Each structure stands twice: as C-alpha cells, then as structure tokens.
Amino acid sequence: MKVLIAAAVVTLALPVFLDGKQLGIYVLAGLAAMVTVGLSLLMGQAGQISLGQASFYAIGAYTAGLLSVHGTAPVLGLLAAPVVAAAFAAVVGAGVLRLRGHYLAFATLAMQLILLSVLAQSTWAGGAIGLQGIPRLSVGGFELAEDIQYAYLVWAGLAVVLVVAHNLVRSRPGRGLRALATSEVAAAASGVPVGRYRLAVFTLSAAFAGLAGGIYAFYLGYLGPGSFPVLLSIEYVVMAVVGGLGTLAGGVVGAVAIVLLVQALNELATSPGMPSYAPSVLSYAVYGLLLVVVVLWLPRGIVPALRGKERT
Amino acid sequence: MTDLPGYLVTGLGTGCGYALVGSGLVAVYRVTRVVNFAQGAFAVVGAMCAASFLTALPHGLGELAAVAVAAVVGLLVGMVALATDPRSALIVTLGLSVFAYAVEVLVWGDQPRSFAGLPGAVTIGDARVQSHYLLVIGVTLPVFAGMALFFTRTGTGKALTACASNPYAAKVIGIDVRRMGWLAFAIGGALGGLAGVLVTPVQQITFDADVTLIVNGFAAAILGGLTRPAVTLAGGLLLGVTQALVAGYGNAAHQTDVALGLMIVVMIWRAAQRQTRGPVEEPV
Numbered sequence: 001m002k003v004l005i006a007a008a009v010v011t012l013a014l015p016v017f018l019d020g021k022q023l024g025i026y027v028l029a030g031l032a033a034m035v036t037v038g039l040s041l042l043m044g045q046a047g048q049i050s051l052g053q054a055s056f057y058a059i060g061a062y063t064a065g066l067l068s069v070h071g072t073a074p075v076l077g078l079l080a081a082p083v084v085a086a087a088f089a090a091v092v093g094a095g096v097l098r099l100r101g102h103y104l105a106f107a108t109l110a111m112q113l114i115l116l117s118v119l120a121q122s123t124w125a126g127g128a129i130g131l132q133g134i135p136r137l138s139v140g141g142f143e144l145a146e147d148i149q150y151a152y153l154v155w156a157g158l159a160v161v162l163v164v165a166h167n168l169v170r171s172r173p174g175r176g177l178r179a180l181a182t183s184e185v186a187a188a189a190s191g192v193p194v195g196r197y198r199l200a201v202f203t204l205s206a207a208f209a210g211l212a213g214g215i216y217a218f219y220l221g222y223l224g225p226g227s228f229p230v231l232l233s234i235e236y237v238v239m240a241v242v243g244g245l246g247t248l249a250g251g252v253v254g255a256v257a258i259v260l261l262v263q264a265l266n267e268l269a270t271s272p273g274m275p276s277y278a279p280s281v282l283s284y285a286v287y288g289l290l291l292v293v294v295v296l297w298l299p300r301g302i303v304p305a306l307r308g309k310e311r312t
Numbered sequence: 313m314t315d316l317p318g319y320l321v322t323g324l325g326t327g328c329g330y331a332l333v334g335s336g337l338v339a340v341y342r343v344t345r346v347v348n349f350a351q352g353a354f355a356v357v358g359a360m361c362a363a364s365f366l367t368a369l370p371h372g373l374g375e376l377a378a379v380a381v382a383a384v385v386g387l388l389v390g391m392v393a394l395a396t397d398p399r400s401a402l403i404v405t406l407g408l409s410v411f412a413y414a415v416e417v418l419v420w421g422d423q424p425r426s427f428a429g430l431p432g433a434v435t436i437g438d439a440r441v442q443s444h445y446l447l448v449i450g451v452t453l454p455v456f457a458g459m460a461l462f463f464t465r466t467g468t469g470k471a472l473t474a475c476a477s478n479p480y481a482a483k484v485i486g487i488d489v490r491r492m493g494w495l496a497f498a499i500g501g502a503l504g505g506l507a508g509v510l511v512t513p514v515q516q517i518t519f520d521a522d523v524t525l526i527v528n529g530f531a532a533a534i535l536g537g538l539t540r541p542a543v544t545l546a547g548g549l550l551l552g553v554t555q556a557l558v559a560g561y562g563n564a565a566h567q568t569d570v571a572l573g574l575m576i577v578v579m580i581w582r583a584a585q586r587q588t589r590g591p592v593e594e595p596v
Contacts, residue, residue, distance in 0.1 A: 049402065095580030102347040102402055103579050106530045110572040113527060121565050230523050234410060241403060277422060281414045288411025292392060295400050295407070 008159075015151040023147040027219055029259040030154035034161045034212035036239040037251035038205030041165055043237075044246020045174065046201045047181040048097065052108030053236045055115045056085040056206040058228035060213025062125060065134045065223050074137045078214045085210025086203045093202040097195060104202070112230060119225040130224025137218035150219045157215055158252070161208050165248050168204065173197055181246070231287075238287050242294050244301025253303050261286065318439025319560040320553060325445030325514065327552020328452035329355075332507035333529030334544040335459065336500035340390070341538045342476035343496035345398040349405040350389045351504050351529060352522030353412040358382035358505025359512040360420045360519075363427045379505040386501015390494045409522060416519040429513025448510045455506065456545050463541075472496060476539070524568065531575035534582070551575075 018026055039053050060081035067077035088111075096107040120128045137144045137153070144150060168174050177197050180187035188194050217223055235258065243254020262283055269278035298305055333351055340348045362378035369377060389408050393401040429444035462469040474482040475492045483489050507525070508517060532551055536543025554574060555567040562570075 047399075051406075092576065095584065096576070103534075105347075105402065106527060106534070107576050107579055109523070110527050110531070110575055113524070114569045114572050117565070117569050230520075231410075234406065237403065237406065277417055280422070281417050284410050284417070285414035288407045288409075288414065291407025291410065292404050295404050296392075296395055299396070299400065 011155060012152075015148050015155075018148075018151075020147060023151055025259065025263055026151050027147070027154050029256045030151070030158050031212040031216055032236070032239060032259055033252045033255035034154075034158050035209045035236050036243065036255040037158075037161050037165055037248055038208035039236050040240040040243065040245055040247065040251035040254070041168070042201055042205045043240055044244075044250075045169065045177040045181055046198045047184075048198060048202065049102065049105045049237065050108040050202070050205070050233070051105045051230075051237065052110075052112035052233050053205070053209055054228045054230070054232035055108065055112035056089060056209035057213040057216070057232070058112075058115060058119070058223075058225075059085045059088055059206075060210030061217040061223050061228075062119070062131065062213075063210070064214035065131045065217040066125065068135050068218075069131065069133060074135055074218060075139055078137060078211075078218065081214025081217075082207035082210040085213065086207040089203045089206030090199065093199050097198045097202060109230065109233070112228075112233060116225050116228065116230075126224070128225060130222060130226070132222050134217055134221045134223070136221070137215075144218070150215070153215055154219075157211055161211070162248055162252075164204070165208075168201070169248070173200065177201060178246075234287065238291055242290055242301060244303040244305070247301070247303050250301050250303040254301065257302070258290075314438040315560060317437035318441050319556045321436055321441045321445050321449075323553035323556030324549055325448040325552070326511070326555060327532075327549035328448050329507045329511035329515075329525075329548075330528040330532045330551050331545045331548025332452060332455070332503050332510070333525050334532035334548050335456070335541050336386075336503035336507070337526075337529055337533045338536070338538055338541050338544050339459075339503060340496050340500040341533075343472055344390075344394060344401075344493040346393055346401040346405070346493075347398075347530075347538070348389070348393065348497070348500060349402055349526060350393075350409040350412065350522075351500060352524075352526030353409040354382045354386055354389075354501045354504025355508030355511075355525050356416060356517060356519060356522050357385050357412065357508070359508035359517040360416060360425055361505075362509045362512065363425045364420070366427050375509045378509050379502050382505020382508070383498045383502035386504065387494055387498040389501070390497025393497070394490065394493045409526075412522075413519055420519070422519060424516035424518045426512055426516045442514055444513050448514075451506075451510060452545075455503075456541065459541055468495070527572060527575075528568075531571065531578070534575065535578060537582075 015023060015026060035053055035057055039050060043049050063084040064074070064077040064081040067080055068074040092107060092111055093104070096103050119125050125131060144153060176187060176192035179190065180192055180194050180197065184194060239254040239258045240251060241254070242258060243252070244250030265282045265286060266279055268274075269282045294301065333355055336351045336354065337348060340346055340351070358378045358381070361381045362375050365374035365377050368374075389405060392408060393404045396404055429442075430447045432443045433440045434443050434446065435441075463473050464470070471482070471487045472492055472495065474485075474487055475489050479489050482492075511517075528551060529548075532548035533544045535547035535550075551571050551574070555571050558570045559567040
C-alpha cells in the first residue's frame with residue numbers, strides 16, 4: 001500500500017518537472033500502460049492472448065475522433081470510445097473465445113488486418129491520409145490545450161483502469177478467472193462459467209484499450225491507419241510479458257520500462273554515424289530478444305520476480 | 313464468365329502458397345502442440361535467400377539451397393521454442409519472428425524483393441495467366457502427396473505420427489520425442505521456405521510479409537483443426553480461389569479482408585460445433 005501511494009504521489013508530481021518532449025513520453029507511457037494492464041489481465045487471468053490489441057486502441061481513437069470531428073461534444077466522444085471498442089470485442093470474442101488454444105490470437109490478428117485495410121480505404125475515416133482536425137478535448141467551457149493537462153488526463157485514465165481491474169481481480173469472477181487460467185476443467189467443474197468470464201475480461205481489456213485510444217485521439221489531433229500497425233499490438237504483448245502477466249503492477253511497469261527503453265534506443269539509433277535503418281533494426285531486435293529471454297528465463301516477468309526476492 | 317478459368321488458376325496458385333505455410337503449421341502442431349508463429353518468417357527467409365542465391369546459382373539449385381536454409385532456420389527456432397511449454401512457445405516464436413525482422417532488414421534491406429520464375433504466360437479461357445502459377449501448383453501437389461506417403465509409410469514419418477497421437481506412449485516405445493519435435497520444426501521450415509520460394513516470382517515479398525502469410529496459412533490449417541494436412545490443402549486452395557474471385561469480380565483491395573473474414577466465420581462455426589458437442593478434448 002505504501003509503495004502504491006508513493007507511486008501515485010511521484011507520478012502526480014512528475015509532470016510539473018518535465019519539459020515538452022518528456023511530457024510526450026509520459027503521456028505515451030501512460031496510454032501504453034492502460035492498454036497493457038488490460039492485455040496482462042487477459043493473458044494472465046484468462047490465459048488467452050490477443051495479437052490485435054492495437055485494433056481496440058484504434059477503434060477507440062477513431063470513435064472519439066470521428067464523433068468530435070462531426071460536432072459531437074468531445075467528452076461524449078471520449079466516453080463512447082471504450083464502449084464501441086468493447087462492443088467490437090464482444091462480437092468477435094463471443095464465438096471465438098469458447099475455443100481453447102491460440103484461436104483468439106489469430107482472430108484478433110486477422111481483425112486488426114481487416115480493420116487497417118478498411119480504415120485505409122474508407123473516405124469517411126480519412127482513408128490512408130488519416131483523420132485530421134480533431135478538436136482538443138473540452139469539458140464544459142474548459143479546453144485541455146496544454147500537454148501537461150493531457151498528462152494528468154492520462155494519469156486519471158490509468159487510475160480508473162487500475163481501480164476497475166483491481167476490483168475485478170479481487171471479486172468472485174476474478175477468483176474464477178484465476179482458477180480457469182490454471183485448469184479449465186477444474187474451474188468448469190467447480191461451477192465457473194468459463195466462456196462468460198473469458199468474454200468479460202476480453203471485453204474489459206478492449207474497453208481499456210479503447211479509452212486509451214480516445215485520449216490519444218484528442219492528444220494528437222490526428223489519426224491514420226499507419227499509427228496502429230500490427231507491430232504495436234506485438235509491443236503490447238512484449239510489455240505485458242516483460243512486466244509480468246496477470247499482475248496489475250506488471251502491466252504498468254512493463255509498459256513504462258519498454259517505452260523508456262525504446263526511447264533510449266531511438267536516441268542511440270538516430271545519433272550521428274548510424275545507418276538509416278538502425279532505429280527499426282534495433283527495436284525489432286530488442287522486442288524479439290526480450291520476448292524470448294523473458295519467457296525462457298523469467299517466465300513470470302519483472303514484477304513477480306522482484307516480489308519473490310522481497311519475500312525470501 | 314470466360315475470365316473464370318484464369319482466376320481459378322491464379323487463385324489455386326496463391327492458395328498453394330497458403331496451403332504450404334499452413335501445412336508447416338500442421339507438421340509442427342501435430343507433433344509438438346506448438347502453434348509456430350515464425351512459420352511466416354520461414355517463407356520470408358526462403359524467398360530472400362532464393363533472391364540472393366539465384367544471382368550466383370542456376371534455377372533449381374538456388375531454390376533448393378534456399379529451402380535448405382529455411383529448414384535449418386526452422387530447426388533453430390524449434391530448438392529455442394521447445395525449451396518451454398507449448399502455450400508459452402507461441403510467444404517465443406512470436407519473439408523469434410520479430411527478431412527475424414531485424415536480421416532480414418540488416419541482410420536484405422526493407423525494400424520488396426522478387427526474382428524471375430518460370431517465364432512466359434499461357435492462355436486459359438480468355439485470360440492470360442503467368443505460367444509460373446502452373447509451376448506452383450505442379451510442385452505443391454506432389455509435395456503434399458509425398459508428405460502423405462512420408463507420414464504413413466516411412467519409419468520416421470510413423471514415429472512423428474506416433475508422437476502426434478500419444479507422446480507418452482511414443483516415449484515408452486523408445487522414440488526420442490524431443491528430437492522428433494526438432495525434426496517437425498525443420499520440416500515446417502522447409503515447407504514454409506518452399507512456399508516463399510514458389511510464390512515470390514508472382515508476388516513480391518517484404519520482410520514483414522510474414523504476418524499476412526501466417527494468418528492465411530493459419531486460416532487454411534484451422535479448417536482441419538491444425539492437424540490434417542489434406543484439409544489444409546483444401547483450405548488453402550479455397551482461400552486462394554476466394555481471394556482471386558473477389559479481386560476479379562469485386563474490389564481487389566478487399567481480397568484479403570474477405571478471406572480473413574471467412575476465417576473468423578469458420579472459427580466461430582467450429583466453436584459453435586464444440587459448444588453443441590460439449591467441452592470435450594479434441595481427439596487429436
């Protein structure tokens with residue numbers, strides 16, 4: 001609890017001391033953490049993997065963007081973002097989630113490929129050029145124009161996500177989910193409605209991603225299909241796996257660690273004397289190696305490994 | 313209507329590529345229960361190697377060498393992936409295929425690659441079709457027939473099938489299950505490499521083409537529950553022909569969407585079937 005309060009105070013105070021570029025990183029890390037907490041729940045608690053989590057991020061972003069471009073109050077757009085993303089997840093998940101194994105992984109991956117190609121071809125969504133001129137988020141007459149305000153918006157968003165997720169983990173469905181991640185047959189035999197709980201956590205993870213996407217749309221003011229590549233979905237998997245599956249802190253720590261690491265690598269790769277392909281090669285290599293190394297040698301991720309050390 | 317035979321042939325040709333990628337998935341999944349995400353990367357490695365080798369080697373030899381390299385890559389991926397349990401192995405192979413991006417961009421750059429295939433074109437119906445499509449079909453079908461013979465008639469093939477149906481019993485009678493897993497990955501690598509080598513002359517390939525290949529390959533394999541090579545072939549051909557027809561009579565931009573949508577529908581249909589049968593283990 002002390003750690004939690006300390007983390008909350010530090011992250012609340014932090015934006016005041018950051019300059020423009022660092023604020024941008026703060027916002028991106030917070031948004032990534034919101035998505036990763038959901039994915040970590042899905043992978044750790046429900047034992048399912050989504051390779052298309054960025055598509056829910058995209059759906060949330062486009063929902064908020066399209067609604068506010070067409071004159072809806074931006075706040076309503078932001079509220080609609082998680083709802084629409086969750087609805088998409090419910091439709092796809094309803095059928096596929098009853099299957100075990102890796103069906104959801106490929107269904108979500110296919111969903112993202114379809115979504116990207118549809119977005120790129122739809123004039124109503126701005127096509128390949130993207131959606132431009134998204135207004136800033138405003139509540140009542142108060143407009144969020146400064147980056148630091150978005151930093152606090154992201155902080156609040158992540159807080160909401162964590163509170164909801166925490167309550168889910170501690171509730172009866174949460175215990176049922178953990179049982180089902182260990183042994184589906186035993187959970188089903190003990191009366192856990194396996195399919196329904198799985199669908200619920202998948203939908204919830206999509207809602208988290210959708211909310212993050214909504215904030216992203218107002219923060220950037222521009223959306224294009226290129227902002228949501230398949231690699232982004234894989235990045236979320238890396239973050240969740242590195243942080244530690246199924247733990248809330250793991251999602252946050254993993255996301256922040258990877259965002260900072262990628263930032264450092266970008267600095268390194270764009271320094272003078274490096275070839276033009278260095279940034280992409282370095283980030284691919286690091287994502288790939290991290291996934292393999294963590295799964296093989298640190299299968300529970302950073303956060304549980306650190307906690308285990310504390311106890312012994 | 314007279315365009316139809318042409319569309320069918322190009323569709324079957326593309327479908328053969330998906331079927332080969334899918335059968336690589338099946339070969340690995342049957343024996344190890346691992347869904348190998350790096351299967352698409354094998355195809356990319358095979359295609360890129362072929363493009364490089366063909367600058368020095370004659371046709372035939374260059375392609376074969378590329379398939380051999382893909383098989384070795386498959387073996388290496390298998391050695392890493394089988395160090396963990398099948399569920400985590402998907403994430404490991406995902407990591408390896410992202411790592412492969414780094415290597416591919418370093419070695420071959422990030423521009424699309426292609427090389428010359430069988431030259432010329434034939435007239436089928438009213439449409440001119442590149443004769444290379446016929447070569448693709450002509451190579452793929454014997455490969456599937458050969459695989460069927462290998463799995464049912466040879467000692468090694470039977471050992472692989474034994475691991476597939478009951479690993480414990482296979483171990484008891486002295487089959488080295490781990491080594492069979494590695495062999496399965498090498499076979500998967502070769503099949504993936506063959507897909508890349510065959511399809512590249514008619515469809516350029518980039519380092520990140522593996523995502524489309526693996527999703528389509530998975531779609532082909534899923535029809536047979538990831539365990540039946542013959543159904544995978546049928547699934548791949550169905551997928552390829554559907555795409556060609558959508559591109560020919562509808563909008564080329566939507567060809568992949570339709571095929572992927574079809575895959576999701578098939579998965580939901582299979583889920584519904586399982587639902588009516590109850591949650592029993594799939595008899596694989």
